[in-house]
Amino acid sequence: MSSVYGLNVPNDWEVVALDQIKSDEKKALISGPFGSNISAKYFTPTGVPVIRGNNLSLDVFTRFKENGFVFVSPEKADELGTWAQADDIIFTAVGTLGQIGLLSDNQDYPRYIISNKQIRLRLNQEKVTPQFVYYWLASDLMQEVIEQRNTGSSVPLINLGVVKNLLIPLPPLPVQKAIASVLSSLDDKIDLLHRQNKTLEAMAETLFRQWFIEEAKEDWEEKTIGDIFTIKGGGTPSTKEPSYWDGSIAWTSPRDLSTAKSLYMFSTERTITELGLTKVSSGLLPVGTLLMSSRAPIGYLALTDIEVAVNQGYIAILKHDLYSNEFMYLWCKANMELIKNSGNGSVFQEISKASFRELPFVCPPESLLKRFNGYCINWFSKIKLNAKQIQTLENLRDTLLPKLMSGEVRVQYQTEEVA
Numbered sequence: 045m046s047s048v049y050g051l052n053v054p055n056d057w058e059v060v061a062l063d064q065i066k067s068d069e070k071k072a073l074i075s076g077p078f079g080s081n082i083s084a085k086y087f088t089p090t091g092v093p094v095i096r097g098n099n100l101s102l103d104v105f106t107r108f109k110e111n112g113f114v115f116v117s118p119e120k121a122d123e124l125g126t127w128a129q130a131d132d133i134i135f136t137a138v139g140t141l142g143q144i145g146l147l148s149d150n151q152d153y154p155r156y157i158i159s160n161k162q163i164r165l166r167l168n169q170e171k172v173t174p175q176f177v178y179y180w181l182a183s184d185l186m187q188e189v190i191e192q193r194n195t196g197s198s199v200p201l202i203n204l205g206v207v208k209n210l211l212i213p214l215p216p217l218p219v220q221k222a223i224a225s226v227l228s229s230l231d232d233k234i235d236l237l238h239r240q241n242k243t244l245e246a247m248a249e250t251l252f253r254q255w256f257i258e259e260a261k262e263d264w265e266e267k268t269i270g271d272i273f274t275i276k277g278g279g280t281p282s283t284k285e286p287s288y289w290d291g292s293i294a295w296t297s298p299r300d301l302s303t304a305k306s307l308y309m310f311s312t313e314r315t316i317t318e319l320g321l322t323k324v325s326s327g328l329l330p331v332g333t334l335l336m337s338s339r340a341p342i343g344y345l346a347l348t349d350i351e352v353a354v355n356q357g358y359i360a361i362l363k364h365d366l367y368s369n370e371f372m373y374l375w376c377k378a379n380m381e382l383i384k385n386s387g388n389g390s391v392f393q394e395i396s397k398a399s400f401r402e403l404p405f406v407c408p409p410e411s412l413l414k415r416f417n418g419y420c421i422n423w424f425s426k427i428k429l430n431a432k433q434i435q436t437l438e439n440l441r442d443t444l445l446p447k448l449m450s451g452e453v454r455v456q457y458q459t460e461e462v463a
Contacts (some may be wrong), residue, residue, distance in 0.1 A: 046213075049189055053213040054451040063208035065177070067166040075137060075204055076160040077124045087114045092121035095128060096159045097136050100143035104182040104445070105231055105438070107146045108134075121157050126164065128156045131174040133165040133181065135190075135207060141200045142187035146178040163207050173217065175224035180212050180449055213449065222457035223448045230441040237430040237437075238305075244423045245307070252374040255416060256408055264408055270401025273372070274362040277397050278354030281316055281323035291317030293328065294352040298337035301344035306431035307373065309335070309346045316353060324353045326360065334361040334369040336376055339394035342384050345376055349428065359400050366410060368417050370424045379403070 046052070048059045066072040076082070082094065093113035101109065116124070128134060128147060136143035138161040147156070158164050167174050180186060193206045214220070269275070280297070281288035294312040301309075321328060328351050337344035338359045347369055354360055363369055376383065386403060387395035447453040 048211050048213050049185060051185060051213070051446070051450050054215070056215075057451060058214040059211055060214050061208060062165060062177075062210050062212060065168055065172045065212070065214070066208075067168050069166065071125075072166045072168075073204060073208055074126055074158075074164050076126050076158045076162045076164075079160040081124060082116070082157075082160055084114075086116050086120050088117050089115065091115040091117045093153050093156050094159050095134055095145070095156050095162055097139050097143060097161060100134060100136055100140075100145040100162075102140065102142055102187060104179065105234060105441075107148065107178065107231075108151070110152050116157065121155075124157055126157045128158050128164045129154070131167065131169070133167065133174065133178060134158060135163040135165070135181075135202070137161055137163045137202050137207075138196070138199060141194055141202060142190045144178065144182045146174060163202075163204060165207065171217070172214065173220045173224050175228055176220035177212065179224065179227050179445060181210070183445055183449060185446065186210070213451075215451065218457045219455065222455040226448065226455055227441060227445065230437055230444075234434050234437050234441075237434050241306075241427045241430050244427050248370070248420050248423050249374060249377065251416065251419060252371070253378060255412060256375075256406075257378060260406060260408070264406050266404055266406050268401060269403045269405050272367065272405060272407070273364055275397050275401055276326040276329065276354075276360040276362065278326050278356050278358050278360065279324045280355045281320040285320075288316055288320030288323060289314070291315050291320060293317065293321055294350050295320070295324070295355070296335070296352050296358070297355040298340070298344050298357045301335070301337060301346050304344075304346060306434065307345065307347055308428050308431050309348045309352065310350060310432070310435060312350075312352060321353055324355075326354065328353055329360055330363065332363045332369055334372050334376070335359075336361070336383075338396070338400070339387075339389070340392045342387050342393055342395055343376075343380050345373055347373060347424075359395070359397055366413060368421065370420050371413070371416065374420075375405075 046055055046057070046059055053059065063073070093115055096114070098112045099109045130147050130149045130151065132147050134145035134147070167177060189210070190202060193202055194200045195203060195206065283289070293316050295314050295316040296309065296312040300312050329348065331348055331351060333348045333352070335346045335348060335354060336359045337357055339357055361369065361372055382403065383395060383400070384393065386399045387393040444453065448455065
């Protein structure tokens with residue numbers, strides 16, 4: 045067995061530097077233009093999109109984010125010459141090191157340019173398949189390797205020399221394609237489920253807005269949130285007391301929601317003990333509680349699928365017999381501007397439980413709520429089912445990725461016949 049960055053790979057696999065698999069064309073590996081050549085004064089409403097750090101990700105599943113672009117004119121793009129196209133690998137060179145992107149054939153634009161904080165690698169596809177290279181570079185191992193090669197002092201930085209010398213294990217091309225196919229098929233299924241969930245949630249939001257905002261009647265009774273719902277806060281057991289932590293009870297802070305991929309909470313980063321739970325005034329909240337972050341920032345939302353204790357950065361809305369928390373999730377989304385405007389604070393905005401309880405709440409008739417729940421609950425049940433399947437598939441992919449890349453798990457492949 046040979047080894048690359050401590051990972052054992054089969055002896056019949058090569059270990060090569062990225063410089064050895066780049067395209068034979070000139071400028072196959074390039075950094076972005078000098079900063080002053082691509083400053084805001086050159087941006088235009090439309091034109092050629094500029095790839096920046098916000099278009100890349102540390103998540104191997106997110107190959108490229110097709111939003112948040114700035115644009116330059118085609119003439120300026122030609123002048124800069126830092127083109128990127130399908131099958132190119134993009135690195136963040138300044139800032140969040142380890143961010144990797146891969147452009148595909150079905151992107152929204154035919155060509156892009158990279159910003160002054162990115163590096164672009166074009167590959168020799170007679171030697172490698174781009175998807176295989178991407179999965180290797182986006183793996184947890186390689187994110188750590190890239191971060192360790194930071195050459196910056198105040199701002200994280202890598203240069204062309206770092207990128208071209210990064211190593212990659214290289215099985216025969218048919219094996220690369222087979223490995224990429226296995227991982228891509230999992231990603232495609234995950235992507236399909238995510239898109240289904242976006243569609244289902246959009247349907248629920250549309251129906252909510254039509255029935256309870258656009259067609260709301262003037263004679264519907266107005267109360268406050270506190271008149272109807274039970275609102276809870278939370279707390280943090282002392283982190284200096286080990287006996288409070290690492291038990292069997294889920295405990296959440298808004299940090300869990302900042303990285304959440306689903307509106308449902310299935311687990312938490314941290315846990316507490318029974319003794320720790322005694323230090324949380326609201327105790328253990330039931331399944332189906334709606335959580336909303338109350339500060340830094342206001343407005344992260346989650347529906348709990350587990351019993352959970354919460355910290356002081358949450359407002360927790362307990363389940364109501366008539367108003368489902370799926371309904372309240374949609375209500376909070378539709379009224380988020382009102383919620384945020386009710387916050388205060390000099391350092392960061394925060395909405396207190398008292399302020400949240402005082403928010404106005406218009407009460408629709410019970411018959412309309414029951415009709416809405418008849419649709420909505422089914423949609424949200426499907427969203428939750430999809431979210432659980434996504435979690436299972438992501439765990440499978442994350443388990444398979446290092447095993448496939450190291451040759452520990454072998455894939456079957458067909459050799460291409462030459463006519």
